[in-house]
Amino acid sequence: MGDATGVPLRRRLLVTIAGVTTLAVVLLTLTLAVAVQRLYRSEAVATLERDAARVAATAPDDIAARPRPVALPEGLSGGIVVGIYRADGARLTGDGPAASPVAAATSDGRPHQADEAGVLAVTAPIPSDEGRRAVVRVGMPDAAVARRTDGAWLLMAAFALVVIGLAVMVARSQSRRLALPLERLTGAAQALGDGDFSVRAQRSGIREADEAGRALEVTARRLGTLLDRERAFSADVSHQLRTPLTGLLLGLEAALERPGADLEAAARTAVRRGEHLRDIIDDLLRLARDAGPDREPLDVPALLAELEARREDAGRPLTVRAHGPLPVVHATTSAVRQILEVLVDNAVAHGGGRITVEASDIGGGLAVDVSDEGPGVVDTDAEDIFERRRSAGPGYGIGLALARSLAEAEGGRLVLRRLAPPIFTLLLPAAERRPERGDASPA
Template sequence: MESTPLRRRLLVAIAGIAAVTIMLFALPLGVAVQRLYRNEAVTELERDATVVAAATPDDVLSRPRSVRPPAGLRSGLDVGVYRTGGQRLAGSGPVGSALATHAADGRLHEAVEGVDLAVVAPVPSDQGVALAVRVSMPVDKVHDRVERAWLTMAGLAVAVLALAVGLARRQASRLATPLERLTQAAQALGEGDFSVRTRHSGIREADTAGVALEATGRRLGQMLDRERAFSADVSHQLRTPLTGLLLGLEGALQRPGADHSAALRTALERGRRLEEIIDDLLLLARDAGPERGPLDVAGLLADLEAQWHGRLAAEGRPLTVEAEEPLPEVAAAASAVQHILEVLVDNATRHGRGRITVLASDIGGALAIDVTDEGTGPLDAESVFERRSAGGEGHGIGLALARSLAEAEGGRLVLRGSAPTTFTLLLPGSASEAYT
C-alpha cells in the first residue's frame, strides 16, 4: 500500500484546519452582518417615520390634502399617510398597506411588504390613533449592502486561506526536508559512504536523528577500517609461524637421516598453534572473543617465557621475565594480551639487540608491561606504529596490529623510550576507566 508523502499530508491537514476555522467564524459572522444591516436600516426608517408622523397634521382625515415630508429627510424613500384601516390618503407607496393597520395600537411596526422594507408610525391625536405614516425603501438596497459585505468577507477568507496554504507549504517543506535529507544520508550510508553529514535544521528530533546517523556512520567506518586493517595485519602476522612450519618440514626432508617422526610432531604442534592463533585473531577481529575476565598475568608471563626462552637462548639473547607484586586486577582477553606481548618480543628479537626484559608492574592502579631490549635507534613514538610493507623500512605491520589489539581492550601501547628501546603496554585496572 502506497503511503502519503509527508509534505502532502501536512499541506492538506493545515489547509483543512484553516478552511474549517474560517467557515466556523464566517458563517455566524455573515448572519450577524445580515441582521446588523437590516436592523440599521429599520432603525433609520423608524427615525424617519417618527419625524414624519410628528410633522403630519392630525386633521388630514377630515380635511384631505397633500403632506410634504419635512426638510432633511433622506432621499429615495417612499412616504405615505394611511388610515389605520390600511388605505393611503396621501404621499407615495402602495394603495393599501396591511402593515398600516398595525399602527392602531399606537406603536411602531416594521415588515417587508412586497419589494419594500417598511416602517409605520402612528400619528397622535386627541381622538386616538386614526392615521399612520408609512416610510419604506427598496429591500434590495439592504440585500445589496449585505451581499457586498459577504463578498468582502469571502475575499478575506480566500486571502486568509491562501496565506494558510502558503504557510502550510513552507512548514511542510521545513519539516519534510530534514527527513528527506536523513533518508538520502541513510541511503548513502547503506551504499558504503560512512562520511555522511546532515545539515542542521533547527528541528530537535530531526537534528538528534542526524547526529545519531553521523555517529553511526563514523562508528561503522571506523569498524570497517579497523577490520580491514586487522585482516591485513593478521595475514602479515601469520606468515612468521607459517614460514617456520614450512621451513621445518623442508629441512627434515632435505637432511639425510633426519627424524621425520619428530619433524612431523613438531610441524603438527606448530600447525595446532597456528590454528589457535587464527581462531583467536578472527574472534578478536569480530569483537566476539571470549568475555573479558580477570587476567592471569603470572600465567601469561610464564607462557611467554616458555615460548621464547629456548629460541632466544639459541641466538645468545638472554630473556628476563619479572613481575613486581602486587599487580592490579585487570579484565582483558588473555589471547589479545598474549598476541601483543608476542609481537613486542618478536620485534625486540628482530630489530633490537642484547638482553630482552619483560617487566609487569602496577602504576597507579593500572597494569604496565614493559618490553625492553638493549638496542638504540632514532625511533619516533608515533611513526613506529605505522603500517609498512614487509620490504619497507621500520617495524612492519606487527606493531600496528599490537596497538589495535591494545585499544580494543581499552588499553594503550606506547613507545616509552628509545635508549634503550622500551615498549609499554598499559591496561586499566578493573576499578579504573579505559584509556581513550
C-alpha cells in the same frame, strides 16, 4: 527505489497503532470482565453466607428432632430461598430442593457454597448441644448475579468501543505525522547505502526521528573511518600470521631436506607451531568481530605462562617473571595476548641475546616490560616505529602499530622506554578495588 507495490508506510503505521491499541483494549476489557464476574459472585456468596449465619443463629437447636417452620430474622436479602436440611442433605422445612448435596457436605461443620440447578446455594451448620444435626441452606438464582454482570459488561464494551474509536483517530493523525520524517530517513539511508557519507537528515521536530537522523549522520561519518580500519586490520592479520606460518614451513622444509633429520621431532615442533598459529587466528577473529570488550579481570600469570611455554620456538633464551603481587586489570585477554606476541616476535626477529618479559605493579597500574640484548632502535625516532609503514626502521613494521592500537583500545599505552638495548613497556590501568575482595599480602 522502494517497492512500489508494497503497503504505504502511513497505512502500516495506522494499522499497527490502531491494531495494537485495539488488542490492548480488548485484552484489558476481557480481563476486567472476568474480574467483575468473579467480584459479583464473591459479593453474592458473601451476602448469602451472612444471611445463612443469621438464620442459623436464630434457628432452634432441636430443629432436626422436631421439624417446624422457622421464623426468619428481619433484614435478609430479597429474592433468596431459605431451607433447613438434615446432615444427610434431606430437607426438613423451608424452601429448596428435597435433597441438597451442598447441605450434605456441611456435615463437616463448615460452610459450603455451590451451584445447584441454577441456584447459587450457601450453607451454614446450626449449632446444637447434641452435635451438628441440621444445616441452613440459603439460595439465590444465578440469573440475579448474571443480570448485574451483564450490565457491567455492556458498560465496559461501550467504553472499549469509544476508546478504540479515539485510538483510530489518533493513529490516523500520528501516522501522517510520523510518515514524513521516516520517509526522509529512508531516502538518507538509501543515499548512505550508495556510498554517500555526507548525508544529512532534515530536522522534523520529532525527537525520536531527529535522534535517528543524527545517529545516521554519525554513522555516515564513521563508515569511512571504519572502512580504513578494516583495511588496516586485514594488513595486520597478514603480518601477524606470516611470521609463525613462515617458521612452521621453514622447519618442515629443513627437516625434509636434511639427511638423517629427526622427522618425529620436526612433526612435534610443527604441531606446536600450528597450535600457536591457531591461537593467533582465534584471537584475531575475536577482535575482528568487535562483539564488545571482555572486561573480566585479566589473568596475567596465565598469559606469562603461555609466553614461557614458547621458549623452544623463540630460539633464544627467554625469561618470564612477575615482581610481587600484581594489580587487578580489566582488559581483553586476546588483545593483551597479541600485544605480547608482537613484542616477543619482534625481539626474536630483530633483537639479540636473552629476551626478558617482566610484569610489575607500578602503583595504579600494571607494567609489562619486554626487552632483549640486541642493538635496539638506531637512527629512528622512538615514535616512528609505531607508525603503520615499513620504512620506519630496520625490520619494524605494522606489527608494532597493531600492538599500540590494541593497547590504546584497552585504555593503556605501549611505549619504547629505552632505545638500546630496547625495552618496550605495556602500561594498563588498574581496576577499581572491590570492597568484597581483600588485598593480597606481599609474599
